[in-house]
Amino acid sequence: MPVQWIVIAVVVFVVVVFIALTVKIVPQQRVGVVERLGKFHRLLNPGLNILIPVIDQVRLYHDLRIQQANVPPQTVITKDNVQVQIDSIIFYQVVGPEQATYGISDYVYGVRNISTATMRQIIGKLELDETLSGREKISTEIRIALDEATEKWGVRIERVEVIDIKPPLDIQEAMDKQMKAERNKRAIVLEAEAAKQDMILRAEGDKQSKILKAEGDKEARIREAEGLGQAQELEALGQAKAIQAIAEAERARIENLRAAGLDESVLAYRSFEALTEIAKGPANKVFIPSNAVETLGSLGAIGEVFKAGKSEK
Numbered sequence: 001m002p003v004q005w006i007v008i009a010v011v012v013f014v015v016v017v018f019i020a021l022t023v024k025i026v027p028q029q030r031v032g033v034v035e036r037l038g039k040f041h042r043l044l045n046p047g048l049n050i051l052i053p054v055i056d057q058v059r060l061y062h063d064l065r066i067q068q069a070n071v072p073p074q075t076v077i078t079k080d081n082v083q084v085q086i087d088s089i090i091f092y093q094v095v096g097p098e099q100a101t102y103g104i105s106d107y108v109y110g111v112r113n114i115s116t117a118t119m120r121q122i123i124g125k126l127e128l129d130e131t132l133s134g135r136e137k138i139s140t141e142i143r144i145a146l147d148e149a150t151e152k153w154g155v156r157i158e159r160v161e162v163i164d165i166k167p168p169l170d171i172q173e174a175m176d177k178q179m180k181a182e183r184n185k186r187a188i189v190l191e192a193e194a195a196k197q198d199m200i201l202r203a204e205g206d207k208q209s210k211i212l213k214a215e216g217d218k219e220a221r222i223r224e225a226e227g228l229g230q231a232q233e234l235e236a237l238g239q240a241k242a243i244q245a246i247a248e249a250e251r252a253r254i255e256n257l258r259a260a261g262l263d264e265s266v267l268a269y270r271s272f273e274a275l276t277e278i279a280k281g282p283a284n285k286v287f288i289p290s291n292a293v294e295t296l297g298s299l300g301a302i303g304e305v306f307k308a309g310k311s312e313k
Contacts, residue, residue, distance in 0.1 A: 021053035033059045033101045043097055062097045066158055069108050071115050076123040078131050082171060084123070087163040090115055096154025103153040110153065111146060115160070118145040128167060135162040
């Protein structure tokens with residue numbers, strides 16, 4: 001190979017290395033820590049960045065997205081001396097790249113250790129039942145403890161979740177038996193409550209039925225009495241009107257008779273005519289009022305009547 005080609009290759013290599021050391025492209029949600037001559041100089045933001053080769057060096061890149069760190073299962077002892085195994089997970093975010101670089105050598109490792117120590121302290125103050133039912137409380141206290149420690153590391157704890165709490169196997173079996181007993185007890189109580197409620201509802205229904213029936217009978221009797229009273233009232237009113245109508249007719253008849261000029265003699269004559277019709281019947285004797293006889297006798301009519309009656313026989 002000619003010497004000139006070797007020189008060209010060396011120059012190209014040097015140029016590539018120079019560009020690689022000078023130009024830095026940082027992705028979104030990442031940031032680089034730049035040191036100049038071993039001392040913090042500045043941060044590389046997302047996009048194109050230019051460095052001075054050899055003098056400037058990128059110490060570390062940080063991911064600014066929320067990340068998660070699994071805490072290995074920890075065996076802790078509760079206040080009532082029961083060993084439980086707890087799995088948890090921590091969500092965190094780097095908010096201070098400079099502090100995260102120079103504040104602690106490995107902030108993830110530090111977060112896990114603080115979480116484990118805090119968890120032991122918290123569980124040691126709780127009994128088993130409180131531990132099993134207090135996941136939210138445990139998570140909150142761990143997060144508060146981590147926030148106080150990680151603030152100077154440039155790391156913010158977003159959330160701590162207690163995934164699982166496992167008591168020993170014999171404790172689990174005892175808890176299962178206790179839970180079954182509680183469920184059976186609850187079922188028996190519910191059945192008794194249901195039977196009691198059923199009896200109460202039936203009694204209430206029977207009571208309501210009797211009350212409604214009595215009210216119905218009462219209402220029916222009241223309406224029947226009201227109907228009978230109204231009917232009697234209407235009947236009496238009708239009779240009164242009828243009597244009044246008869247009286248009115250009788251009065252009109254008498255007035256008409258008076259207007260026609262009828263006197264006692266005419267009435268006696270009409271009465272005698274009626275006696276004549278009676279005499280035509282099967283009666284053997286007919287009694288004539290004395291005043292009629294006197295009146296008709298003066299008129300000579302009685303003789304004519306009896307004559308007519310004999311001639312017909």
